[in-house]
Amino acid sequence: KNLCFVHLSRSLSFFSLQTFEKLLIANRGEIACRVIKTCKKMGIKTVAIHSDVDANAVHVKMADEAVCVGPAPTSKSYLNMDAIMEVIKKTRAQAVSLNESICCSFISSLSLQASEGVTFIGPDTHAIQAMGDKIESKLLAKNAKVNTIPGFDGVVKDADEAVRIAREIGYPVMIKASAGGGGKGMRIAWDDEETREGFRFSSQEAASSFGDDRLLIEKFIDNPRHIEIQVCSIYYYYLVLADKHGNALWLNERECSIQRRNQKVVEEAPSTFLDPETRRAMGEQAVALAKAVKYSSAGTVEFLVDSSKNFYFLEMNTRLQVEHPVTECITGLDLVQEMIRVAKGYPLRHKQADIPINGWAVECRVYAEDPYKSFGLPSIGKLSQYQEPLHVPSVRVDSGIQQGSDISIYYDPMISKLITYGSNRVEALKRMEEALDNYVIRGVAHNISLLREVIIHPRFVQGDISTKFLPEVYPDGFKGHKLTDLERRELLATAASLYVAEQLRSQRFLGTPRIPIAKSKRSSWELSVRLGDGIYPVAVSKDGSSFSVEVDGMKLNVTSEWNLASPLLSVTVDGTQRTIQRLSRNASGDTSIQFLGTVYKLQILTKVAAELSKYMPEKAAEDTSSILRSPMPGAVVAVSVKPGDTVSEGQEICVIEAMKMQNSMIAAKTGKV
Numbered sequence: 001k002n003l004c005f006v007h008l009s010r011s012l013s014f015f016s017l018q019t020f021e022k023l024l025i026a027n028r029g030e031i032a033c034r035v036i037k038t039c040k041k042m043g044i045k046t047v048a049i050h051s052d053v054d055a056n057a058v059h060v061k062m063a064d065e066a067v068c069v070g071p072a073p074t075s076k077s078y079l080n081m082d083a084i085m086e087v088i089k090k091t092r093a094q095a096v097s098l099n100e101s102i103c104c105s106f107i108s109s110l111s112l113q114a115s116e117g118v119t120f121i122g123p124d125t126h127a128i129q130a131m132g133d134k135i136e137s138k139l140l141a142k143n144a145k146v147n148t149i150p151g152f153d154g155v156v157k158d159a160d161e162a163v164r165i166a167r168e169i170g171y172p173v174m175i176k177a178s179a180g181g182g183g184k185g186m187r188i189a190w191d192d193e194e195t196r197e198g199f200r201f202s203s204q205e206a207a208s209s210f211g212d213d214r215l216l217i218e219k220f221i222d223n224p225r226h227i228e229i230q231v232c233s234i235y236y237y238y239l240v241l242a243d244k245h246g247n248a249l250w251l252n253e254r255e256c257s258i259q260r261r262n263q264k265v266v267e268e269a270p271s272t273f274l275d276p277e278t279r280r281a282m283g284e285q286a287v288a289l290a291k292a293v294k295y296s297s298a299g300t301v302e303f304l305v306d307s308s309k310n311f312y313f314l315e316m317n318t319r320l321q322v323e324h325p326v327t328e329c330i331t332g333l334d335l336v337q338e339m340i341r342v343a344k345g346y347p348l349r350h351k352q353a354d355i356p357i358n359g360w361a362v363e364c365r366v367y368a369e370d371p372y373k374s375f376g377l378p379s380i381g382k383l384s385q386y387q388e389p390l391h392v393p394s395v396r397v398d399s400g401i402q403q404g405s406d407i408s409i410y411y412d413p414m415i416s417k418l419i420t421y422g423s424n425r426v427e428a429l430k431r432m433e434e435a436l437d438n439y440v441i442r443g444v445a446h447n448i449s450l451l452r453e454v455i456i457h458p459r460f461v462q463g464d465i466s467t468k469f470l471p472e473v474y475p476d477g478f479k480g481h482k483l484t485d486l487e488r489r490e491l492l493a494t495a496a497s498l499y500v501a502e503q504l505r506s507q508r509f510l511g512t513p514r515i516p517i518a519k520s521k522r523s524s525w526e527l528s529v530r531l532g533d534g535i536y537p538v539a540v541s542k543d544g545s546s547f548s549v550e551v552d553g554m555k556l557n558v559t560s561e562w563n564l565a566s567p568l569l570s571v572t573v574d575g576t577q578r579t580i581q582r583l584s585r586n587a588s589g590d591t592s593i594q595f596l597g598t599v600y601k602l603q604i605l606t607k608v609a610a611e612l613s614k615y616m617p618e619k620a621a622e623d624t625s626s627i628l629r630s631p632m633p634g635a636v637v638a639v640s641v642k643p644g645d646t647v648s649e650g651q652e653i654c655v656i657e658a659m660k661m662q663n664s665m666i667a668a669k670t671g672k673v
Helices: 006-016 029-042 058-062 081-091 100-116 125-132 134-143 159-169 192-210 276-292 324-331 335-344 425-437 448-456 458-462 469-473 485-506 607-613
Strands: 022-026 045-051 065-070 095-098 173-181 184-189 215-219 225-238 243-260 263-269 298-305 311-317 360-367 385-387 395-399 414-422 440-442 524-531 534-543 546-551 554-560 569-573 576-585 590-595 598-606 635-639 652-658 661-666
Touching: 022 029, 022 081, 029 045, 029 058, 029 335, 029 395, 029 414, 045 058, 045 081, 065 081, 125 134, 125 311, 134 173, 134 215, 134 276, 134 311, 159 173, 159 192, 159 215, 173 192, 184 192, 192 215, 192 661, 243 276, 243 324, 243 469, 263 324, 263 448, 276 298, 276 311, 298 335, 324 335, 324 360, 324 395, 324 414, 360 425, 360 448, 414 425, 425 448, 425 576, 448 458, 448 598, 458 469, 485 524, 485 534, 485 546, 485 554, 485 569, 485 576, 485 590, 485 598, 524 607, 598 607
Parallel strands: 022 045, 022 095, 045 065
Antiparallel strands: 173 184, 173 215, 225 243, 225 298, 243 263, 263 360, 298 311, 360 414, 385 440, 395 414, 524 534, 524 598, 534 546, 546 554, 554 569, 569 576, 576 590, 590 598, 635 652, 652 661
8 A cells, every 4th residue: 555665674674753833834735745645654743835826736735734824826825935934833843845946045044043943854054055056066986076067167147158168168058057957957958059048048037946056067878867865864962972973875767768858757776787796886976975074864965977978967856856756656765754763863763784775666747738749748738537546556646736737837847757666677678558548638739649759769678778768769750650551440449349339338228228119120330440541340239248340351350348438448359358438429430539649530420421531621720820829828028020020931930938938939930920
């Protein structure tokens, strides 16, 4: 039941230790829910904060208390330090778990409340400030003998200086927000023009997301792997000796190379690439850095690793990261529990030799995004139907939403983190494939089709991956699953059987056949099924509870319980089991079916209707060549032209900000505004 915490059974006495009576969680979404779950196990009461649009959010319902701290924009709610301080006083919370973006300024204010016994769940101010600033963290890493990426260690003043520095380093370069994270405020530049544009957008995104527009530039490591080491450390005090003694552990690595727009999409632990010697060397450097800044909590040190297994320090995240569940799965530790314990002052219970690699875990980030647009542009809307695949063995879902929840433009479009665990990688990936097929999400676009294609791709299965995996595998963009001839026949047979099963159901009323004028003994149907650009004749005959379907001159046997009211339908075609979802249908025979993760649009007609359909007029496609239409919901933050201006093809017209990422909208042709 408590997947991934399998080793805690030997130390359940921890829960009897006194920690805190009440903890305030200054965060939202799945991570807030994750903290609340562990607090409930530990007997700690929780206080949730929320914006006005999050009043009915899951984390608000899960917490013992909830207080609204402002309107939807994060700067006025979840990052509103004054409002959060008032909530701490009002609720008398003894401890607070914070959004990393406000940790530094918040702890300075929180120190004023020390006499009231308020404790921060996480590292101290010095460690957060040092590691939260990429410039300072890189200098500290160098001093701690940690491998670092070549680059400019100071603050880049303007676009001209950015170009000069980039030329000195040598293209390509990475432009990064000093206070950044999560892929925001990052741009790769291959020439002077891209450097100027990257400086502009990165500084604007950094100011919007972190309130700090400082940038740094370093060499871009082409085609690397993104591997990170989880560390857990404590610095505690022996009052008698007046000394400070430090313990630190590294909890093995996570492979996070599958990314889009510098944001992780698929993670796993351990990595297929590392050998024991490299793993130990990276772990020891991660611990050395943690000790150098006197780090005291759970944190993550990120590295880039090249094909020769040379590794370079990227950054240290002083928070519980999104992908922490895969580490919990292979080590058996509850990292939230460890953070609370460390914050209370208890020493670490484990030694380095106690930390195992037990099995394999894979995490997919399920986003409300359209994967067919730049591997994922945000989608907004209400979750009209939502069902997590928790009935699949060894599946864990960390989410902060439920059926009826709204996905808005104000926050990250993550729906959940889907985690599967197995005794080995093959088993974990097979369970992930099954879990993705059984995940029901309706009302918004989602990236399940992309996730499924990634985990079954031969390169990924072989472990041949890098941060360039998506653009290399899909150079023309993601197009969905490409059906083999066998899979195409399976889909056509399934769709035709589903159509006939529904026709038969419509002849029944309250489970009893309607009284016919003349009894019908029909047992066969001749259909025409359109899929893509092809039209296929399909013959269906009923044989008990199954159907015999002829497609391309081949007969297939299709069986199912045909529970048409269920969002999930298990269908077996010639002995091969598939889980499908029928998303929509109409009276014109149009139907959408999710098959092998991808949604396919089909039209199913009787043979007569198909012959008559050629006389139906087709709606002319809209001419959009003279229109600039945003491919995603968001806010217009800049308009670069005015009515009457003449623009050239490729010229910037405006800038759209969505989920704190800025996107330049360009003219598709030369013309007048």
